[in-house]
Every structure is written in structure tokens, then in C-alpha cells.
Amino acid sequence: MIDVKLCYFYPKANDFMKKYIPNLITLLNVFCGCVATVFAASNQLEMAALYVFLGIFFDFFDGLAARVLNVQSELGVQLDSLADMITSGLVPGIVMFQLLNMANFGSWSEGGSAYSFMSLMDYIPLFGFLITLGSAYRLAKFNIDENQVSSFVGLPTPANALLILSLALILQYHDNDTLNGIILNTWFLVFMTILSTYLLNANIPLFALKFKTWSFKDNAVRYIFIIISAVLLLTLRVLAVPVIIVFYVGASLVSNLSEKS
Template sequence: MIKKHIPNALTCANLLSGCIGSIYAFNGDLKTVAFFVIISGIFDFFDGFAARLLNVKSEIGKELDSLADVVSFGFLPGMIIYKLLMLSGLGWIAYTGFLITIFSALRLAKFNVDTRQTEDFIGLNTPMNTFLIISLPYLLDTFSFISNPYFLITLTALLSYLLVSELRLFSMKMSGLQWQANKYKFIFLIVSLLLLAFLQFIAIPLILVLYIVFSQLHFRSQKLSL
């Protein structure tokens, strides 16, 4: 049956986009990388959506998804941090950027075996982490401190920690469209779209902060309703 291969084909498209983005990262074109990361994110969303819609979930699909994500949302953001650190002339210290790659791989492995993460996330998910990192070359045009090596190393350490932390964050999967059950998700989505429309890449760090805040409000409201 052809339909059972559709989700895996979308996952492979995610991987291909990540590979192409890596070439641009190698060449130092860090702004173009963002385009391919966004494409990878779209394919990453729709491969899971297609698997649920067509009822063709499989173990190989789950493993393939993680392998693709290691490239698109692990190696690629690590390469961006590495390239930004290289601009500071730090030599071998620039390799600390690949801590993002290592902790992203740990995050994905943890997700695959952690039964607590069937509906929501525990730890920062790799696509959100990568979207923040691809915004950095754009933010550099406005905020010169982005290129400061101490800032980049501190950010790398913070994001690496968040990837494998016990911080609980909601996913955008919804069993229904009821306002009361999903109000913080809806508010987050609306505010994020407005910020992106007006601020574009500058909005992404703000969106990450809002994601953490609204997630905590969401889980707190769930606990109070029990």
C-alpha cells in the first residue's frame, strides 16, 4: 500500500532539507539556512500528522523521524553556533557549539523511550530550539551582542540544559477545539502569529519565552480543574 510510505517520505524530505541547509551552513550563508530549517519543520509536522491521519504509525517511522531530526534540528543548529563562534576568532573553542548537537541527540533519544511524553514534552523540543538558533544571524543585524562569544557560549549551555531538563511544555496536538481545555494553546498561537507578522525573526526569542510561560499556565489550569 502506497499510503503507508507517505509519512516516511515526508520524514525523508525533512532530512533532505536539513542536508541542504547544512551545505549553506558550511558555506557560511547562515540566513539562507533558516529557509531550509523552516521547510524541515513543515515536513516534520506533517509526517506525524499523516501517520495519524492514515493510521500507519510504525516503529521504523518513529526511529526514522528521530534520525532525520538529528540532522535538521541537531547538527544544523550546532553548525550555526559553531560558525558564529568562529567569527569571534576563538579557534577550537568554537567547537562548543556542537554541544547543541549532542544534547539534541540526547533529547531525541530520551523522547523515544520516555512514556511521559506521549501528549506533551518534557524538556525543550528540538524544533523550537532550532528556530531560536536560526534567528540569531538575523538578530545580529540589530543586536551586536549576539556575536559576543561569552553570550553564545552561555546561550549554548542554557539551551543544552533545557533540551534534557524536566521542564514540562505543551505540544500543539489537540484532541478537540474546546476553548476551555486549550485556551492557553490558542492564545499562544495567536500571539505568536502576530509577533511573527510584525517582528519576523526578532519575534522568535519572545515566542520561546511565551511558550514556556503559557505551558506552565496550561498545566497549572489543568491541575486546578481536577
């Protein structure tokens, strides 16, 4: 004989579990951000990048899980932004700090100047945290902007994090004196810090990789972007990441112009 109480309990338990699955995935993003922070602070930038990639992976799938299970919630929205603040806001700020520190002859390194600063140049690595400040401002705006549902205004923080982390990975995997000289130039890094902070909060509509249908006609820009990005990654490896970010912004601008005309 079927227990009526069990019939009532199991659907309720199932609904309870479904409700919290996306939030658990988001918390995995938080965890990855915490581990990436430890590695970035220790100047182990390759490992920091690995955990940021994992965090961004979870960041993509928490929203997907919420939509598939139909359990979107305001709590999930807020938690998602808090997770992004760590993984895609704090970590790239620390990475830029480390890059500026390397370019500035390690003034903040243990055994260097022992934190007794002799000039204004010694403070330049701190400028990297402008990325973290810009990320915080962007995420706060995103939480109260009801228009950023199917598209973004300004560069999303995960894309910006990939842009900054790619600089460290290019140093690691592309042993090229010219590239190394450019990336470890203090003023290039300052320029990249200002540019990424601007792009985060610029009033530029950018398409989101969210497919409402699988139709090529409705998603031509998205399909073309994914295909070209895959080809670039296969041919240029890590060097493809900044190229893809530039292509993403350019493709969005072209798409916006075509929609207006």
C-alpha cells in the same frame, strides 16, 4: 466483467502507498536537513535557515499524515528522530559554531589563523556543537519515553533549532548595532549554547500543539499561544522567534501550575 484479481490488487496497493506516505514526508525532512547542513557549513546561514524551516514543516506534517491515514509505526518514530537529528540537531550546532567563529574573529575561517591555534580561545567555536550533543541525548530519551505523547518534557529540538537560527537571522534582517553587539559577543553565545542544551533536556513539561478536539475550552493555551505568536511575528518579524520560545516555556509553566491547583 470485473477482474477479481484487480479488485484484490488495488486495495492492497492503496494500503501499501498509504503506509509509506508519512515516511516519504519524513525523508523530505532528511533531505532538507542535508541541504541545510551544506549551507551552514559554507556560512550561508540564511539559506540554511530556509531549509531548516522546510524540514520542520515536513516534520510537522509526517506525524499528521500518519495519524490521518492511521498508519503510525515504530519505523516512522525512529525515522522521525533520525531526521530531527540532522535538521534540528546537527544544523543548529553548525550555526552556533559559525556564530562563535564570527564572534571570535574567524579563527576557523579559511585564510585566518590557518588552523594553527595559539590560544584556548581559538577552540571556543567548537563549543557550539554542545547543542548537537544535547539534541542527540534528548531524541534518544524521547524514543524510549512513553509519557511524551500529548506533551513534551524539555524543549523540542525543532523549537530549539528555531531559537538558534533566529540569532543568525536577526543579524541578517535587523541592522542594529546594539543587537549585533549582543549576538556577536562570545560569552553571550556560550551562555545561549548552555541554555539551549539545558532546555532540551530539562525536566520541564511543555504543551504540544496537537489538537485532539477543536474546542477552545480544551485547547485554550494552544489557541492563545498561536494568536500571540502570530501577532509577535507580524510586529517583530525574526526578533519575535526568541520571544515566542520564552513565551512558550512560560505559558507551559503557568499551565502546569494551574492544572496542579
